[in-house]
Amino acid sequence: MRVSTSSFYEQSRATIGVQQGNLLKVQTQLGTGSKILAPSDDPLGATRALAVSQAIALNTQYATSRGQATQTLTLEETTLQSVTSVLDNVRQSIVQAGNGTLSDADRASIATVLQSNLAQLQGLANADDGNGQFLFAGFKSGSPPFVSQADGSVTYAGDQGQRLLQVDVSRQLSSTDDGRSIFQSVQGGAGYVSASPDTNKGSVVFSQLSVTDRGDKNFGKDFAINFSSSPASYTVSTIATPSEVVTTATPFVPGQTINFGGVNIKLTGTPADGDSLNVKQAQNAGADIFSSIRDVITALNKPTEGLGAPAQANLLNALSTANRKVVNAADTVSTVRASVGSRLQELDALSVSGDSRTLANKSYLSSIQDLDYATAISEFYQRQTALQASQQTFVKIQNISLFNYL
Missing domain, CATH: 2.60.40 (Immunoglobulin-like)
Structure with missing residues (x-):
């Protein structure tokens, strides 16, 4: 059978091209560390790898949300701890003011301390997360939730919305609490x-x-x-x-x-x-802790010396009422703090399970697409040898001529 020169060159070119393509594919696999370079390499594996990659990306987003929620809730818990300390100081001052040996000037001094506590409490109620988002404003987080009025009262300018974050596949968690439920409410069993x-x-x-x-x-x-x-x-x-x-x-x-x-x-x-x-x-007696402290400040600034038993009785009753309301407010704050702690604990548990899920997904993804380097290197040398053999064969056959045998 006679093989034309053009056919010989075409077949040689095609063979060497195939060998080079095979070698290049193995080289690319070694360079990327993946055995699936295109969906056509393994359609089923490529589909599975895409699904697992999306699951890993989603878990990463959940982890980001959990981190954000943890940061906000930790800041809220720290703020509420400070609120508890302020309320403890307020209660101690109220108890101190009930001492019958105090003069009007002494009680006025205590009222000044309580006024400072009131300002500190309002500052804590208007705490933000460092990015201009107020913790206790609900959905209206762009402006301070507790605003002082001309008459000295404090009103709530936020709402009762809860900022929810998707922290896991089927779990949304509130990262904040609204100020009204903390500073202007009491628990159902407050009495x-x-x-x-x-x-x-x-x-x-x-x-x-x-x-x-x-x-x-x-x-x-x-x-x-x-x-x-x-x-x-x-x-x-x-x-x-x-x-x-x-x-x-x-x-x-x-x-x-x-x-x-x-x-x-x-x-x-x-x-x-x-x-x-x-x-x-308690919920009908006025649950606003700011108003309660203002009322006791007003009572302490009223003179009682020389006014007899009625003035002293009104003062003692005002102190007793304020003490009860401060205790109720502290109980409310403690309940919210317990809720915050529970959410932080849940976030820790979700983080552990999320990390385990991500690790399992990455392991599965590795089994689908990661390259077996030992096999790939062996194939590389095999493809390289085949290419070299094809090239050398082409050169030798190309040099064959009848003139070499005359």
Whole structure:
């Protein structure tokens, strides 16, 4: 069979091209460390590798979200710890102000300290994350949530939105808490708060209220205790529309403990005609801690020296009310801190499981696309030898001529 020169050159060129292509492919695999250079190399493997790579990228995003949530919650927990310290200082000052040996000047000094505590508390309530995002503003995180008004009151300018982050495949977690639920709310089991108007003319002082019967039909309602002086007596009715009489006119004896609606309260002193006390559920008695501190500051700045027992009684009642409200506020902060700690603990657990999942995915991805270097190097030398053989064969056959044999 006669092979034309053009056919010989074409076949040689094609053979050497194939050998060079095979060698180049192995070289590229060695350079990239991957055995799948194009989907056509392994369609099923390429599809699986793409799915696993997407899963790894998604897990990386979840890890980023967990890091952001951890940073924000840690900052919130630190801030709330400082809030707890401030509330402890406020309570200590209130207890100190109840010392009967203090003068008006002494109580005014305590009021100044409380004013400083109030400013510090507002500053903590307006804490941000360092990037201009306020921790306790809800969705309105671009501006301070607690704003001072001209009359000295503090109002909440945020909302009750929760900023949720997707921290795992099926888990969204709140990275912040709104300020209203921390600084202007109380827990459901906070109980009752007793208070008296500063217009009382008598010297009745109440002590801490106790719960005696939660099953009483009137338990959970708000009550008003109204006094008459001729003769000294009291009635208890609900604060509602319409009002219901709980205790009809009953003689008042200083130092006695009166019972109504499943609770009891001890009263001392002598009431004046028209005096009253309120016993309300904590959420109905004013849960704003800023207002509570302002009220006690106002009470401490009122002089009592030379004004007799009524002024002293109003002061003691105001201190008792403020003390109860500060305790309730501290309990609320503690509850939120517990929630923050629980979320941080969950984030730690999710991070561990997320890292394990990422490690498993990377291991699986490696088994799909990573190159076996021993096999690849062996194939490289094999392809290189084949290419060299093809090239040398072409050269030798090219030089064959009848003139060499004449």
